Amino acid sequence: MKGMVFTEFMDMVEEVFSADILEDIIEKSDLPNEGAYTAVGSYDHQEIVRMMSNLSEAVAIPFGTLLEVFGKHLFGRFTERYPAFFEGVSEPFVFLKKIDNYIHVEVIKLYPDAELPRFYHQQKSDKELTMYYLSSRHFEDLAVGLIHGCLAHFNVTGEVTKSEAEYQGQEAIEITIKLF
Ligand code: HEM
Missing domain, CATH: 1.10.260 (434 Repressor (Amino-terminal Domain))
Incomplete structure (x- = not known):
């Protein structure tokens, strides 16, 4: 890490x-x-x-709660350290859908030895996004905290829940984000 x-x-x-x-x-x-x-x-x-x-x-x-608190804090730091990723983005779902195919891709160029999770997403509606988190490190509570940080950054409120799932036959965590 x-x-x-x-x-x-x-x-x-x-x-x-x-x-x-x-x-x-x-x-x-x-x-x-x-x-x-x-x-x-x-x-x-x-x-x-x-x-x-x-x-x-x-x-x-609890450990998971701390990981979530840390994720929220970390997102605030990302907004300061990497302003380029936020340029022209005004909605949280637009940002979240860019993590796997753009942001983390750029991160790996900067730090070739970074160990990043995979995310796949399904947008259910304007107000609901499902993200599948795949990582052997099981830092899904960090992801939930980062997502909370993302909602706060874009000044929206919502609910974030997670459950164990499978994505194309692989063990995954399904994270559902519902905006209010
Ligand atoms: C500007 C935005 C972001 C940047 C610059 C960024 C960058 C990074 C970096 C540098 C790492 C550490 C890699 C390592 O330690 O080897 C990381 C890990 C991680 N990122 Fe991102 N990230 C961003 C946004 C997000 C968001 C919004 C999420 C949540 C959905 C997320 C989920 C994670 C998770 C969960 C890890 C831990 C590794 C794992 O779970 O396997 N990231 N990210």
Whole structure:
């Protein structure tokens, strides 16, 4: 996993919780580099999973909820770091449908060793989009948080739900977004 995800995670812990909690979870997570990450480096994604588990224990918030909170925070950072992806886009579904065939394609050009999920989508109506998330890392709660961040960015409200599903014979998570 790219170091940028780790540095954003650590910033979020400090901002939302505290510098002491961050220090504590770094210590408990037995990290090979003692918590020093560079944005362009690549690291084992299990290290962020360990930090999340320790954070979950320290603040008594379920792991999945934390991953979702982090996703929402991360989306805000993406809007600042990658403004080009948002140019000319004024609707959340238009943006979400571009992740797999444009945004993540550009990301892999920038960081050839990035490990990205696949998304397939089915637009059911003006107000309903289904996305199928495929990834061995099972970070679907991160995806749900990113989607919440996306709705907030475009100033719309809606409901995001997920369930286990199959997409063309492969294990997938079906994420449904219904705008109010
Ligand atoms: C400007 C928008 C976006 C950018 C620049 C971006 C970029 C990235 C980057 C750099 C990674 C890390 C790759 C690695 O660690 O090796 C990543 C992973 C990921 N992205 Fe995106 N992303 C964007 C939007 C989204 C959105 C809106 C979603 C949600 C539907 C999403 C879902 C994910 C997930 C879930 C992962 C974790 C890897 C996995 O699940 O296997 N991304 N993305």
